[in-house]
Amino acid sequence: MKKWLAIVVLVVCIPVGWWLLSPLWINKEVNEELPTSTEQATAMEEKSEVIVEQPKVQEYTGMFVDGDKTHHAAGKAYTLTQDGKRFIRFEDFNTTNGPDLYVYMLDKSNEIAKGINLGKLKGNQGNQNYELPSNIDMEKYDKVIIWCKAFDVTFGTAELKEI
Template sequence: MGRVRKALTGPLVIAVLVAAVGGVGFGLYWFQPWKLWQDQTVQEALPGGTETSAPPAAAPSGETSAPPAAAPSGEPSAPSSPATGPQTLASGELISHEHATSGTVKLVRLADGSFVVRLENLDTSNGPDLRVLLTDAPVKHGRAGWRVFDDGKHVSLGKLKGNKGSQNYDLPTEVNPSDYGSVSIWCDRFDVSFGAAELTRV
């Protein structure tokens, strides 16, 4: 009996137990599985009010655009003025990758000329180290589209504020939004997309 007790308290057994506990602790820290059952909802208003669509592009050289319709008789015509509020330049619907993901992504130009990526009605899973990536990668369905968003040109707009809700992410001033065509909810720890949207001009 004494030998058994001594064997169970020997240095090798203690080292194995310490290693096992350490491995479990590291696994919990790395994967953070409890986040799959913890939702965080963030609701942000768009800075500057309700957005409008961007005005149509100017007619190519040599072509003339149709003149504006005349105001009804007896009514003064409204003076034309550029839009002063936020303008939606491009948008797209999120598709699911590793986790079920839905919502709308918009590229919005604010009245001061700055840009934001806006997530509206986002619904995805929570997870460790989730970020919003603006990228030049194509959006593909299925596993083929899970890991492509850090392969080419991309910029992180910061950590995901919440896995549910509507949120704004500022573009750095040096970023030209025309260089990018997609947005991914990206798990930086495991290099995998939870969901992504292709941005199409509106």
């Protein structure tokens, strides 16, 4: 009986332990280009030299700050539009890695339940883009956070200010 109990404990503990602890020493770097327009992508595919509109930097920008003494974040966050779509872009981004990290836009209440989930964090290092809902009110949702869903912990925050 003890042998089976030990086997069950190992079968459960090893995968859970790996999921919880491996992000502490494994980094995932993502380096996405700026979003391109549909015309620009088509021109690149056809290898023609068509000049198209580049993404426009919007009025909202901020720098990431640490979530707490254990969870660190740095880099720049800003909004941009391309082909009528709005994105938030992280540049020179770096955060402590974790097991279940998500990107959220928060309003002044700072409550995750009232926030907008932009999806799983693509990587804990590098440059990355997240599409924002078309109807987002940037005056209301003025903060982007990196949040660990499994432990309800904020890893980093960037308060977006109008320039």
